[in-house]
Amino acid sequence: MMFGIDPGIINMIQSILLVISALLILIAVVGVLRIDRNLDNVVYARIHILGIVDIAGIIAFLALGQPLFALIYLFLAPLLAHALANAYFHSEDTLNNPVLNPNLEEASKEEDYEDESDLINEVILEDNLDMSDDSSIDENLDEKSEDDGND
Amino acid sequence: MVALIVFLIATLRIITYKSISMGLIGTSSFTLALTLLLITVGTIFNIGFFKDIALALLLLGIVGTIAYAAVMRRA
Structure with a gap:
C-alpha cells in the first residue's frame, strides 16, 4: 500500500502513463520524419516537435518511478531546446539572420x-x-x- | 519499449541530416531515448546499475550538447 492506495491501481496508472508517453513518442516520430524538409525554418519546427518527446520522456520517467530523472530533465529540456535554436540561428540560419546573409x-x-x-x-x-x-x-x-x- | 526503439531509429535518421544543428538535435533526442530504454530494461530485469548509467548519460549528454551549442553559437 503506497499512500493508502491499492498497488493494483498504482500499476494501472503507471501503465496508462506509459501508454500515453509511447503514443506521444510515436506521434512525434511520424511528425519529425514526415515534415517537408524544403520548408522554411524547418529546424525550428523539428525542435518544436521534439518538445513533445521531452514531455513524453518526463511522463515516462514519472511512470517508471524515477522522479529525480523527471525533475532534472524538466529543467534541462527547455535549456537544451533554446540552446540548439540559438546556435542554429547564429551559425547556420541564412534565412533569418542578417549577419549571415x-x-x-x-x-x-x-x-x-x-x-x-x-x-x-x-x-x-x-x-x-x-x-x-x-x-x-x-x-x-x-x-x-x-x-x-x-x- | 517498441516506441522507444522506433524513436531511436528515427533519431538516427535525424542525425544523418546534413547540418550540424540537426546532428545535435538528433544526438540529444537519442540520449533521451537511450536513457529511457536503460531505465525500462533495468526496471524489468531488476538491474540496479542501469539507473546510474542512465543518470550519467542524461546529465552528461544534455550538458555536453548545451556546451557544444554555446561554442557553436560563438564560433
Whole structure:
C-alpha cells in the first residue's frame, strides 16, 4: 500500500502513463520524419516537435518511478531546446539572420523604402481624389462669377 | 519499449541530416531515448546499475550538447 492506495491501481496508472508517453513518442516520430524538409525554418519546427518527446520522456520517467530523472530533465529540456535554436540561428540560419546573409538586410531596407514610397503615393492620390474640401472653393468661385456678371 | 526503439531509429535518421544543428538535435533526442530504454530494461530485469548509467548519460549528454551549442553559437 503506497499512500493508502491499492498497488493494483498504482500499476494501472503507471501503465496508462506509459501508454500515453509511447503514443506521444510515436506521434512525434511520424511528425519529425514526415515534415517537408524544403520548408522554411524547418529546424525550428523539428525542435518544436521534439518538445513533445521531452514531455513524453518526463511522463515516462514519472511512470517508471524515477522522479529525480523527471525533475532534472524538466529543467534541462527547455535549456537544451533554446540552446540548439540559438546556435542554429547564429551559425547556420541564412534565412533569418542578417549577419549571415547581408542581402537580407538590404532587402528589408528596400522593402522599407518601398513602403514609404507607397505611403507617399497613397497620400498624393488621396489628396487628388478627395474633393470634399474643394466644394467651398467652388461655391466661392460661383459667387464671384455671379458678382462679375452683375457688374 | 517498441516506441522507444522506433524513436531511436528515427533519431538516427535525424542525425544523418546534413547540418550540424540537426546532428545535435538528433544526438540529444537519442540520449533521451537511450536513457529511457536503460531505465525500462533495468526496471524489468531488476538491474540496479542501469539507473546510474542512465543518470550519467542524461546529465552528461544534455550538458555536453548545451556546451557544444554555446561554442557553436560563438564560433
